[in-house]
Structures are given as C-alpha cells and as structure tokens.
Amino acid sequence: MAFSERFIEVDGCRLNLRRGGSGEPLLYLHGASGAPAVLPFMEKLAQRFDMLVPEHPGFGASDEPGWLENMHDLAYFYLDVLESLELRGLHLVGSSLGGWLALEMAVRDASRLKSLLLVGPAGISVPGVKPGDVFLWSPEELTRNLFFDPALAEKMLAQPMTPELLDVSLKNRHTVARLGWEPRMHDPFLRKWLHRVNVPVKIVWGEADKILPVAYAGEFKKLMPAAEVEIIPRCGHLPQAERPEEFCDIVMRFAGKR
Amino acid sequence: MEVILFHLMPYADLDLEKGRANGTVWVNLPNSNFDPVKGHKLYNRYLDELEYGEELGFDAIAVNEHHQTAYGLMPSPIVTASALARRTKRAKIAILGSALPLREHPLMVAEEHAMIDVISGGRLISGFVRGIGAEYHTFGVNPTFSHDRFHEAHDLIVRAWTEPGPFAFQGRHYNVQYVNLWPRPYQKPHPPIWIPSQGSRETIDWSAHPDRRYTYLQTFSPASVVQRYLKMYRDTCKGFGYEAEDRQLGWAVPVYVAQTDEAARREAKPHFEAFRNVFVRMPVEMLLPPGYTSRESLKSVMKAKAAMFADITLEKSIELGVIVCGSPASARAALESYWKDMRFGNLLVLCQFGTLPADLTRKNMELFAREVMPAVKAFRSSAELVR
Numbered sequence: 067m068a069f070s071e072r073f074i075e076v077d078g079c080r081l082n083l084r085r086g087g088s089g090e091p092l093l094y095l096h097g098a099s100g101a102p103a104v105l106p107f108m109e110k111l112a113q114r115f116d117m118l119v120p121e122h123p124g125f126g127a128s129d130e131p132g133w134l135e136n137m138h139d140l141a142y143f144y145l146d147v148l149e150s151l152e153l154r155g156l157h158l159v160g161s162s163l164g165g166w167l168a169l170e171m172a173v174r175d176a177s178r179l180k181s182l183l184l185v186g187p188a189g190i191s192v193p194g195v196k197p198g199d200v201f202l203w204s205p206e207e208l209t210r211n212l213f214f215d216p217a218l219a220e221k222m223l224a225q226p227m228t229p230e231l232l233d234v235s236l237k238n239r240h241t242v243a244r245l246g247w248e249p250r251m252h253d254p255f256l257r258k259w260l261h262r263v264n265v266p267v268k269i270v271w272g273e274a275d276k277i278l279p280v281a282y283a284g285e286f287k288k289l290m291p292a293a294e295v296e297i298i299p300r301c302g303h304l305p306q307a308e309r310p311e312e313f314c315d316i317v318m319r320f321a322g323k324r
Numbered sequence: 325m326e327v328i329l330f331h332l333m334p335y336a337d338l339d340l341e342k343g344r345a346n347g348t349v350w351v352n353l354p355n356s357n358f359d360p361v362k363g364h365k366l367y368n369r370y371l372d373e374l375e376y377g378e379e380l381g382f383d384a385i386a387v388n389e390h391h392q393t394a395y396g397l398m399p400s401p402i403v404t405a406s407a408l409a410r411r412t413k414r415a416k417i418a419i420l421g422s423a424l425p426l427r428e429h430p431l432m433v434a435e436e437h438a439m440i441d442v443i444s445g446g447r448l449i450s451g452f453v454r455g456i457g458a459e460y461h462t463f464g465v466n467p468t469f470s471h472d473r474f475h476e477a478h479d480l481i482v483r484a485w486t487e488p489g490p491f492a493f494q495g496r497h498y499n500v501q502y503v504n505l506w507p508r509p510y511q512k513p514h515p516p517i518w519i520p521s522q523g524s525r526e527t528i529d530w531s532a533h534p535d536r537r538y539t540y541l542q543t544f545s546p547a548s549v550v551q552r553y554l555k556m557y558r559d560t561c562k563g564f565g566y567e568a569e570d571r572q573l574g575w576a577v578p579v580y581v582a583q584t585d586e587a588a589r590r591e592a593k594p595h596f597e598a599f600r601n602v603f604v605r606m607p608v609e610m611l612l613p614p615g616y617t618s619r620e621s622l623k624s625v626m627k628a629k630a631a632m633f634a635d636i637t638l639e640k641s642i643e644l645g646v647i648v649c650g651s652p653a654s655a656r657a658a659l660e661s662y663w664k665d666m667r668f669g670n671l672l673v674l675c676q677f678g679t680l681p682a683d684l685t686r687k688n689m690e691l692f693a694r695e696v697m698p699a700v701k702a703f704r705s706s707a708e709l710v711r
Contacts, residue, residue, distance in 0.1 A: 202351070236622060243466065247466040247613075
C-alpha cells in the first residue's frame with residue numbers, strides 16, 4: 067500500500083503527514099520516538115483504513131512552533147488539524163505519549179471521533195507505580211527497555227546512526243522533554259475529565275512494558291470503566307512494532323466493526 | 325587582581341568505591357551513604373576554612389549551590405553565606421551562585437541576597453546560575469524552559485532590588501502583584517552580579533551585554549578552554565562597542581602548593597583524582613538534559629564524550645591547566661603565564677577538593693596565601709595601571 071508524504075500547514079506549523087489506504091479515516095499519533103517511516107503495521111492497517119500518520123510538531127520533519135509549550139497546546143493543534151482536514155467518524159489511535167495526546171484531545175472534543183484506541187498511553191500517574199526514566203537512560207538502555215524480545219532491540223541498535231538521524235533524535239527528545247519532563251509524562255488534571263470521552267475506548271498494553279508498567283492499564287480501567295482492556299503477553303511498550311499481526315487484528319476487531 | 329577562596333564543601337568522607345560503582349555521586353547515589361555525624365564535622369571544618377580565608381587575606385570567600393550530591397553539601401548557599409556574614413568582618417562573600425530556574429519563586433532569592441548584603445554591610449557578591457543538568461533531574465524543573473526561567477527570574481530580582489516598590493511584575497513564569505522588597509540591598513544600585521558558566525555562547529552574549537557587563541567566571545575547564553571562552557567574552561564586548569575590563573573576567577581553578585613540586589603532586593594526587601574522577605563524574609544524559617544547552621553544543625559534547633568522561637590523572641590535569649599544582653615558585657609562574665594569556669581580574673582558588681583532608685587543606689591555604697597570593701594580587705594589566 068503506497069503512502070503519500072506531504073506537508074500541510076495548520077496554525078502556522080508545517081506538519082509532515084503520511085497518508086495511505088482507503089476506508090474510514092484512522093489517525094495514528096506516535097509516541098516519543100516519532101514516526102520516521104511507514105512501518106508494517108501501518109501498511110497492514112491501510113488495507114482497511116484511510117491511514118493518516120503525521121509527525122507531531124517538534125518531531126521529525128515537522129516544524130518546531132514557538133507556541134508548543136505543553137500537551138494542551140498539542141491537543142488543541144490536532145483538533146484544528148481534524149477540522150482543517152474535515153475528518154469525521156475518525157478512529158484515533160495513540161501510542162504512549164501519543165495516547166496521552168489522544169486523551170487530551172478527546173476530553174476537549176470527541177465530536178469528530180468514532181473510536182479511541184490507546185497503546186500503552188501516558189497521561190496519568192499511578193500511585194506506587196514507578197515508570198521508567200526515559201531521560202536518564204542512555205539511548206542504548208532506552209532501546210533495550212522498549213522491547214520484550216531482545217533481538218528486536220539488537221536489530222534497532224545495529225542500525226548506524228547518521229548525522230541526520232542524530233539531529234532528528236535530538237529534536238524529538240527535546241520536544242518530549244518540553245511536553246513531559248514535569249509532571250513526568252502526565253497531566254495531574256487529566257484524570258478528572260476522562261469521563262468526557264464519550265466514544266468506545268480500547269486500551270492495549272504489553273504485559274512486559276518497562277516504560278509504563280502494565281499496572282497503568284488497571285488504573286485506566288478504574289478511571290474509564292467502559293473501556294475494553296487487552297493485555298498482550300510477552301510484549302513490551304510497542305505492541306504495534308513488536309507484535310504487528312496481533313496488534314492489527316485488535317485494531318480491526320475494535321475499530322473495524324464500528 | 326582579586327583573589328577569592330572558593331569552597332565546594334564535598335562529602336569528603338564518601339566511600340569512593342561506592343561512588344565509583346554507582347557511576348556517579350549525583351542524583352541517584354543513595355543518601356544512606358551520607359552520615360550526618362560526619363557531615364556535622366565537615367560543615368564546621370569547611371566553614372572554619374572559609375573564615376580562615378579572611379584571616380589569610382583573601383579578598384573574598386565564595387560558596388555555591390548544588391543539590392542531592394556528594395560533590396557539594398550546599399543545597400542552599402544562603403545558609404553558608406549567612407553563617408559567614410556574621411563570622412567575618414572584611415572579606416566579601418560571594419554566592420556563586422544561586423540556581424535561579426530551580427527556585428519556585430525568584431523573589432525569595434532577591435530577599436535572601438538582600439538580607440545577607442544588609443547584614444554584612446554590603447559585602448555580598450551575587451552570583452546567578454541555572455544549576456547544572458543533574459539538578460533538573462533531581463528537581464523536576466523542565467530543562468527546556470531553563471534559559472527562559474533564568475532570564476525572567478534575573479529581571480524580576482534586579483527590578484526588585486532597584487525599582488521603588490510596590491510594583492507589579494508580569495512574566496511568563498512568574499507573576500507578582502506587589503513587588504516591594506524589604507530589606508532593599510545595602511549596595512547601590514545592587515550587589516555585583518557574577519555569572520559562573522561552563523562557557524555557553526548564550527551565556528557569554530547575555531552577560532557581556534552593555535546593559536549588564538556582569539563578571540563572567542569560567543569554572544573547572546582546561547586552561548586552553550578557559551582562554552578561549554574569556555577571549556570570546558572580550559570579543560563579544562568589542563562587538564557591543566566597548567572594551568571589557570579585567571574585573572569582568574574570572575577563572576575558578578583548584579590550586580595545591582607544597583614545598584616542592586614533587587611534594588605537591590604526591591600530596592594532592594589521590595584527593596584531586598577523587599574529585600575529578602569520582603565527584604565530578606556523571607553520564608551525559610544527566611549532565612545535559614534536553615534543552616539545557618542548544619542541540620549544537622550537545623552534539624559537540626557527545627563528540628568529545630570519550631575524552632570528557634575518561635579518567636584523568638593529576639599529572640595530565642596539571643599539563644592541561646585543570647589544576648595549578650606545585651611549589652610556590654611553580655604556582656606563581658603558572659598563574660602568571662595563564663594570566664598573561666587571559667587577563668582575568670578575578671582568580672578563584674579551590675584550596676580544598678575531593679577528599680583533601682583538613683591538615684593538607686590548611687597547609688595549602690597558608691602556603692598559597694603567604695607565597696603565591698601576594699604576587700598574584702600584584703598582576704596588573706597596563707590598561708588598569710592607566711586608570
């Protein structure tokens with residue numbers, strides 16, 4: 067499935083947007099490591115959906131707008147993106163930091179959403195549960211802690227670091243810090259308003275997640291009792307990368323039936 | 325030339341093996357390694373050393389701020405500077421500096437510094453810093469806002485010191501309806517402001533600006549690096565259309581003198597190497613969190629990483645000018661040669677470093693004060709003589 071890649075401009079920010087496939091629209095919001103390439107799970111989902119994969123402001127090839135100071139700014143920006151692209155009946159999928167972003171959007175305005183699927187989302191803190199410190203880990207430790215299967219980390223670490231990739235990774239890291247340094251990867255006020263998410267919600271979590279431990283899933287279930295929760299065994303923080311087949315099945319079963 | 329005795333107050337009783345095994349003594353070395361009874365002795369010993377600095381004729385005695393680390397036991401330099409304000413009569417007291425972005429409210433800094441200035445009868449030198457990268461990990465303050473918070477806090481403090489109150493301050497990070505400082509500082513218009521730095525372009529441009537002309541201190545770097553940044557500061561001043569005075573430049577460096585070069589090296593070696601290779605050490609992620617420096621600076625540090633993060637011997641450090649160590653004659657010669665290259669008007673000497681014990685520290689201070697300091701104080705550039 068071919069993906070097009072182009073810049074769109076919203077709120078004075080050039081956003082790099084990949085788009086492919088056809089069907090109901092599905093917007094994928096990436097996590098802290100960005101969305102630098104079309105991955106197999108995106109290809110697969112594009113067989114069923116009109117897949118939209120932007121690089122967030124401050125990530126990858128997108129601009130770094132001066133107005134981007136916190137997650138609320140990013141949520142309002144993406145609500146403007148939905149309006150600007152005239153997206154309706156949208157399936158919103160967010161991973162990690164992108165899951166937090168999806169929730170911040172949905173509590174503000176879910177009127178353009180048809181469903182919300184969250185993959186190991188950040189956005190809340192869980193009393194007594196300590197998330198991994200993505201800012202203190204070295205890049206190598208971080209990569210190793212992303213996956214359950216060490217072979218996947220090895221494969222990723224074996225890729226040579228070009229100056230361009232280094233620039234992008236430093237840019238991404240800067241934006242992640244701006245959005246999530248303190249309070250660490252969450253908004254203490256978000257949990258008060260999660261009841262406003264009035265579309266079907268599914269939460270997917272890797273059982274062996276070392277970034278945001280699986281105990282987070284239980285806390286989300288408490289806060290959003292109507293949400294479906296699915297735990298993937300022998301899987302780390304990125305089920306879409308570590309178990310793409312299984313992940314796509316879950317998305318199809320959840321979003322595809324609606 | 326002004327000579328300032330600078331102290332870091334390290335936890336010299338640290339089990340160095342534990343520090344090494346942890347990879348760093350910052351952020352996550354368990355505080356079970358700190359013994360308050362030993363800490364009690366150390367604080368009092370270190371304060372005695374600083375007070376002794378006045379007796380020995382140093383122009384100023386200096387303290388600084390570091391958090392949650394064995395590197396330095398002064399999370400609040402306000403506490404140590406306050407103690408010194410009452411126990412000294414002549415020497416200036418330099419806080420180098422208060423970490424502005426880490427403070428919830430800069431008005432507290434304005435108030436505390438003003439108090440010390442008034443109590444000491446105008447002997448305070450105010451230093452402002454951003455805090456080092458590790459402290460953004462320990463405090464949770466967002467490093468990508470570090471520069472913004474620093475500048476805004478600085479503006480609020482200087483206005484609070486100089487403008488008649490009450491007035492309102494509206495910023496992005498701090499908002500106060502009534503800025504109305506009691507006490508106002510003793511010195512007019514306010515205590516001198518010094519900016520200790522590791523040499524960032526942004527900091528040099530900002531402190532050299534004609535509106536500020538703040539004294540720029542280069543801390544703990546090889547002499548060639550110090551020289552480069554001090555020159556950059558002078559060139560920046562020229563770019564602004566004025567000539568920097570020597571008093572606008574300072575160098576902070578560990579110094580150890582003994583009867584002979586050989587004795588100095590032998591005595592300083594284990595303690596300096598503990599300082600350089602255990603107390604200073606931290607991983608790059610801790611040192612430079614995102615946004616603390618520009619991404620370009622971050623990349624150059626990552627390139628130099630191997631050299632920066634490797635162990636370094638005392639001998640190599642002397643060669644690089646990271647420490648001045650030797651007989652009084654060697655120390656005089658080294659400092660004169662560095663001074664001729666750099667023309668700094670302030671020399672900040674660290675006479676205690678790492679695990680250096682009390683007896684060697686005192687001996688070092690005395691010998692330096694008697695046989696090195698008079699010569700150093702006499703360094704005068706021709707420009708100064710004309711004035």
